[in-house]
Amino acid sequence: MTVAERIDAKLTAAFRPLELEIVDQSHLHKGHAGAPEGGESHFRVRVVAELFDGMSRVDRQRKVNEALREELAGPVHALSVEALAPDEAR
Template sequence: MTVRARIEAKLTQAFAPVRLEVIDESHLHAGHAGARPEGETHFRVRVVSQAFSGVGRIDRHRRVNALLAEELAGPVHALAIDARAPEEPGRP
């Protein structure tokens, strides 16, 4: 299973999102710290879930980071997070 697929599976299972995007941005970081030639090191996550209703932005990020701790300790060098509740305006 790819790193992206693991991230998608974990986020789906934990948060039952109404919208989820997991974008591999590794190609934008080629040659930078933490980048590997095979990629899957830098990701952007956009997730909209009812689980984030009434939860502040920092706590949302903490929840996502805790869920993906194994990936962040290993193959993932950087993770950009946009986590929102369905009733919130924004991109996701």
């Protein structure tokens, strides 16, 4: 299973998102410190879930980081998160 597939599975299980987009941006960081050969180290995620309704942006970020704790401790060097409640998604 790829890192992106693990991220997808964990965010889906944790948040039952209405929308989930995972973009591997590792190619943009090739040659930089923390960017291993083979990629799968830098990701951008957009997750829209009812669970985020009424939560602060910081709390949403914390929830996503908790769900991806293992990935953030290992193969993922950088993660950009956009976590939205359904009424905020456009």
